[in-house]
Amino acid sequence: MIHTRIQHYLKFLCIISLGLLPSQALATLNVVTSLPEYEALVKEIVGWCSPLCGKRDEITITSLGRGTEDLHFVNPKPSYIRTLNNADVLIQNGAGVEEGWLPPLIAVSKNPKLVPRFDSSTRIMAAQFVDMLQVPPATKADRSEGHIHLLGNPHFHLSPTNAVLIVEGLTEKFCFLEPDLCPTFTRNFHSFKQRIEKKLLVWQKQMKPLQNINVIEYHRTFAYLAESFGFNLVVGDELEPKPGIPPSATHIRKLIPRINTMNVKLILIEPFHERKTPTFVAQRTPAKVVVIPSTVGGVPRTDDYISLIDTIVSRLVAAYTSR
Ligand SMILES: [Zn+2]
Numbered sequence: 001m002i003h004t005r006i007q008h009y010l011k012f013l014c015i016i017s018l019g020l021l022p023s024q025a026l027a028t029l030n031v032v033t034s035l036p037e038y039e040a041l042v043k044e045i046v047g048w049c050s051p052l053c054g055k056r057d058e059i060t061i062t063s064l065g066r067g068t069e070d071l072h073f074v075n076p077k078p079s080y081i082r083t084l085n086n087a088d089v090l091i092q093n094g095a096g097v098e099e100g101w102l103p104p105l106i107a108v109s110k111n112p113k114l115v116p117r118f119d120s121s122t123r124i125m126a127a128q129f130v131d132m133l134q135v136p137p138a139t140k141a142d143r144s145e146g147h148i149h150l151l152g153n154p155h156f157h158l159s160p161t162n163a164v165l166i167v168e169g170l171t172e173k174f175c176f177l178e179p180d181l182c183p184t185f186t187r188n189f190h191s192f193k194q195r196i197e198k199k200l201l202v203w204q205k206q207m208k209p210l211q212n213i214n215v216i217e218y219h220r221t222f223a224y225l226a227e228s229f230g231f232n233l234v235v236g237d238e239l240e241p242k243p244g245i246p247p248s249a250t251h252i253r254k255l256i257p258r259i260n261t262m263n264v265k266l267i268l269i270e271p272f273h274e275r276k277t278p279t280f281v282a283q284r285t286p287a288k289v290v291v292i293p294s295t296v297g298g299v300p301r302t303d304d305y306i307s308l309i310d311t312i313v314s315r316l317v318a319a320y321t322s323r
Contacts, residue, residue: 067297
């Protein structure tokens with residue numbers, strides 16, 4: 001009788017242990033990204049769902065910011081502290097994008113892996129893998145140019161070529177962190193690179209009608225997109241007087257005649273921007289307002305990087321051709 005009870009007890013313990021195993025034994029690398037574009041790019045490297053499907057528990061990926069948020073002003077939830085505390089690696093944009101919300105969360109998380117170090121493989125800034133546009137001269141890097149683009153334009157992920165460079169750089173870091181999976185990571189990087197190169201030709205063909213047209217934006221978000229696809233973003237004539245400074249009546253009054261003179265065709269705004277100012281401007285100029293997402297998850301059907309650019313391109317082409 002006693003023997004049977006011990007057997008039952010051991011069986012019970014065994015079931016409990018097995019129940020705990022999947023998440024504890026297999027979660028070898030806990031990746032946290034500041035923003036959803038990096039969550040999407042890490043998924044390309046890891047191969048969710050192919051060909052690493054079925055091994056998902058070996059690597060967890062969590063983004064703090066959401067696609068519907070302005071990446072300069074992500075709402076810092078208390079739960080992010082625990083997420084950062086449990087992180088094995090943090091991937092962030094860098095170049096000042098997260099300055100307003102991420103450093104205090106990292107400080108409170110007290111995770112030694114997230115202490116910034118030169119060439120760190122556990123706190124990685126994507127900015128190190130690309131060349132930045134609109135970098136102010138050293139003498140002008142002050143807040144007179146706005147308070148959130150002090151180091152240059154940080155929205156570099158919107159260049160598909162930059163996305164490849166970022167994935168290549170991250171793949172090298174992941175190979176260092178998980179050497180056994182390096183062949184898979186490398187294969188997935190090459191697959192991503194090939195898909196982007198193929199899509200780039202399609203996107204450039206779709207964007208041909210927009211070559212050299214004048215376009216303005218709400219915030220200086222789309223410089224890298226304009227460079228990739230050949231439309232002309234009029235820098236310095238955004239709806240924001242400076243990056244991060246909300247539009248003022250004086251600024252808009254001066255901007256409207258300039259838009260008319262420059263024959264601006266489109267005004268690019270992001271889903272989280274207020275609509276009152278762009279609508280006001282569009283009613284007084286021939287320019288048409290188009291809402292385009294700046295990151296993965298910003299609008300429906302932008303679940304990964306390629307579908308994000310697909311959506312941006314199709315919205316731009318549709319807005320321009322339907323004017
Ligand atoms: Zn910005």
